[in-house]
Amino acid sequence: MAVAELDREVLSTIEEESPWKIIWRRFRKHKLAIAGMMTIIVLALACFLAPWVAPYDPISYQAKGENGQILKNDSPSFKYWMGTDNIGRDVLSRLLYAGRISLSVAFVVTIVQTIIGVFVGAVSGYYGGWVDDLIQRFVEFIITIPTLPLLLAFSAILRSFEFPGVPREMTSVIIITVILIAFGWTGSTILIRGMVLSLRNQEFTEAARALGLNNLGIILRHMIPNALAPIIVSATLSLGGVIVTESALSFLGFGIQPPVPTWGNMLNEYQSELWTQPAKVFYPGLAIFVCVLAFNYIGDGLRDAMDPRLKH
Amino acid sequence: MTNYLIRRAFQMVIVVLLATLAIYVILNIAPGGPLSGLKLAGADRKSRVSEEDIARLTAYLGLDKPMALRYLVWLLGDDWLGADWMYAGLTSFKQPKLNKEGKPIVQVDRDTGKKSFVYDSYRFWSNPGVAQLNPGYLLWVWGEKTGEGIVRADKVRVKPNKADQIPADMTVAVTVISQNGWKIIANDTNKNKYTVVASKETQWTFPEGEAQPLPAEGRWVNVSWLLGPGGLLGKYAGFHASTHGILRGDFGWSWKLAPGQPVTMLMKSRLGNTVTLMSTAVFLSLLIGIPIGIYSAVHQYSKTDYAVTTFAFFGSAMPVFWFGLMLILIFSWTFKQWGLPYMPTGGVAMVREAPTGSLLNVMGVTPGSLVDRLVHIVLPAMMLSLLYLAGWSRYSRSSMLEVLRQDYVRTARAKGLFERVVIVKHALRNALIPVVTILVFDIAGIFSGAIMTETVFAYPGMGRLYFDALSADDWPVVMAYLFITAILVVVATLVRDIVYTIVDPRIRFS
Numbered sequence: 061m062a063v064a065e066l067d068r069e070v071l072s073t074i075e076e077e078s079p080w081k082i083i084w085r086r087f088r089k090h091k092l093a094i095a096g097m098m099t100i101i102v103l104a105l106a107c108f109l110a111p112w113v114a115p116y117d118p119i120s121y122q123a124k125g126e127n128g129q130i131l132k133n134d135s136p137s138f139k140y141w142m143g144t145d146n147i148g149r150d151v152l153s154r155l156l157y158a159g160r161i162s163l164s165v166a167f168v169v170t171i172v173q174t175i176i177g178v179f180v181g182a183v184s185g186y187y188g189g190w191v192d193d194l195i196q197r198f199v200e201f202i203i204t205i206p207t208l209p210l211l212l213a214f215s216a217i218l219r220s221f222e223f224p225g226v227p228r229e230m231t232s233v234i235i236i237t238v239i240l241i242a243f244g245w246t247g248s249t250i251l252i253r254g255m256v257l258s259l260r261n262q263e264f265t266e267a268a269r270a271l272g273l274n275n276l277g278i279i280l281r282h283m284i285p286n287a288l289a290p291i292i293v294s295a296t297l298s299l300g301g302v303i304v305t306e307s308a309l310s311f312l313g314f315g316i317q318p319p320v321p322t323w324g325n326m327l328n329e330y331q332s333e334l335w336t337q338p339a340k341v342f343y344p345g346l347a348i349f350v351c352v353l354a355f356n357y358i359g360d361g362l363r364d365a366m367d368p369r370l371k372h
Numbered sequence: 373m374t375n376y377l378i379r380r381a382f383q384m385v386i387v388v389l390l391a392t393l394a395i396y397v398i399l400n401i402a403p404g405g406p407l408s409g410l411k412l413a414g415a416d417r418k419s420r421v422s423e424e425d426i427a428r429l430t431a432y433l434g435l436d437k438p439m440a441l442r443y444l445v446w447l448l449g450d451d452w453l454g455a456d457w458m459y460a461g462l463t464s465f466k467q468p469k470l471n472k473e474g475k476p477i478v479q480v481d482r483d484t485g486k487k488s489f490v491y492d493s494y495r496f497w498s499n500p501g502v503a504q505l506n507p508g509y510l511l512w513v514w515g516e517k518t519g520e521g522i523v524r525a526d527k528v529r530v531k532p533n534k535a536d537q538i539p540a541d542m543t544v545a546v547t548v549i550s551q552n553g554w555k556i557i558a559n560d561t562n563k564n565k566y567t568v569v570a571s572k573e574t575q576w577t578f579p580e581g582e583a584q585p586l587p588a589e590g591r592w593v594n595v596s597w598l599l600g601p602g603g604l605l606g607k608y609a610g611f612h613a614s615t616h617g618i619l620r621g622d623f624g625w626s627w628k629l630a631p632g633q634p635v636t637m638l639m640k641s642r643l644g645n646t647v648t649l650m651s652t653a654v655f656l657s658l659l660i661g662i663p664i665g666i667y668s669a670v671h672q673y674s675k676t677d678y679a680v681t682t683f684a685f686f687g688s689a690m691p692v693f694w695f696g697l698m699l700i701l702i703f704s705w706t707f708k709q710w711g712l713p714y715m716p717t718g719g720v721a722m723v724r725e726a727p728t729g730s731l732l733n734v735m736g737v738t739p740g741s742l743v744d745r746l747v748h749i750v751l752p753a754m755m756l757s758l759l760y761l762a763g764w765s766r767y768s769r770s771s772m773l774e775v776l777r778q779d780y781v782r783t784a785r786a787k788g789l790f791e792r793v794v795i796v797k798h799a800l801r802n803a804l805i806p807v808v809t810i811l812v813f814d815i816a817g818i819f820s821g822a823i824m825t826e827t828v829f830a831y832p833g834m835g836r837l838y839f840d841a842l843s844a845d846d847w848p849v850v851m852a853y854l855f856i857t858a859i860l861v862v863v864a865t866l867v868r869d870i871v872y873t874i875v876d877p878r879i880r881f882s
Binding site: 206217 | 387685688691693700823839843850853858861
């Protein structure tokens, strides 16, 4: 009986499971990755639903005391869980809205830079020759240079830049997103180039070409889907990196500018009150840390789940 | 090998030149140009920077010249071009440096006993026609009365000693009330109002000790615009007569952080601090990171291994700046709350005596001593070390794991060697090859790695200098920093490749 049951189970898994299901099954076993995913889901929900979740407006609300005086640098209370900042804004609300910006920037940057990286890498690996040479030299150059000084320099010179039709406080968000993308696409380029180089000479590529598929079609239909797994893993791992870099820039005052809150510029604001209100410095950093840790664990779990070497 | 080195050196030169071009162009084609920050401040009406000031500053800094020319000057200097035409309206003068009592400082040469003045060199934008004479200044004017109460000045002596014999040929002696460009409104001793009209031809005499000796061209020196609130460029603003260009090791003059000071000097004063900090951090993290990485690889899947990998994971996810703030929170804030000897939160050494209750006070350290500096470096070094430690333990662990899988390790074990010998002699030496090359690459990170740390701990090093320069739009400093970083990267790449061939004979370059 036990044998029959086992057989049925094995058979059913073979028949029904798609690759994604297999990955999910393996991923589930990685407890920390699951914990990371839960954390991210909760955090992302809280942040993206900030207009409904957050108790107060992050920018315009001012905490008022019983006598109508503005509560500046108020310590945590039942009404203001994390206290208020130096002009009476609710820290918790700001933290949630900040997460919205920080996470959105991280997602947008990662998605766009992965798309660019994948495309450039695929072209570079598929065509080879001088195109490949040129792209690879450029990528190597970007990877060797220490990026923080350059990121700082770029955001410093773009400080006064204005986009027509974009509210001024959102300008820095766009600029930082663009800068981070500009310096971040190289990782996935290298990855996919390697994959494409190995896939290029395989038989199914030959077959596709024989069937009359053009180069772009081969890249889009055969190369990229085949290289998808490592791309997803590296993109997940880079999410954390983007969050840290963005907060680092904002912390130094060269990133997203107040009043738009991000975890980085909140740290910058509260840094000066370290001696009077140390708890306020604690929260934004903790948010960054937890977020990055969670993303890294998810990436780790995905790698274990998707690594072809682990396939049965 | 020689051929290879020559080729690489040639490539290096090209890459460095390209880097300089990139740095210069990118920083200069930015919307608004290098003065964009200043313009922004002007637009916000935060400072009294007017359009005119910016125009003057642009000319003063030579920014009105074509970019190709400016790039060339930045690269090669302008001494071979003749400097002054680059910066229209620029004059310079020297005067003895004065001490607090207003007397010239005299320098005595130790060997020869020769006495000499210490000179301050000023190089000012001089705007012909606009002099700044403070109200209350006494003027002796020689000239011609051209109308009722109007004097056209040929010669003016500023702030004469009242006890002096009044020269007989003098036209009028007046006290300055206000000034509008060429026109000076003044009263004479009988309260008669005079308008003294000066011109480019007017000769000026300034008393000793005033900062207005006449420039060589006979132009008036207006330093008022330099002395805005906080200063556009500060009092000693200036451009040196000539620069030698970055390729000859002259990074020009700082615009704002230390106006008129050579960037090289500014960097020299900071470099030592950064190198001390970085080498401490790298050394500490190597000393701890590599052994624990090796240990956890050898004992893979043990509890220690899990602890090490978890630590590395946490360390790499930790935003370093926050970690630094937390260090301050723990070792300074909490310790102070608990009445324990607490750590200093920033700087490189004490400026004055340590406050009571602090660690330095408890230890009885004198400001500026070695112990003082050591105590100050503890927290920044801890912050930096964490970053490196996480990386190093990871690298060395994975590298060691890779090597332990190799056939020659199995062979060594099969030969019956002691495990210790296998690990130390066969595995470790090979596992360290990639580690060494990564270490070499950290040379390039010496400058950039410390921006965060130095900012959090207000540590006066290169990273902090770069950060300050960016905040203050001090572009010569920014460009110098980026240029040096580029060179370090290029050199590190070469050194890494050479080190590769030395430590790993399997790799050969041709």
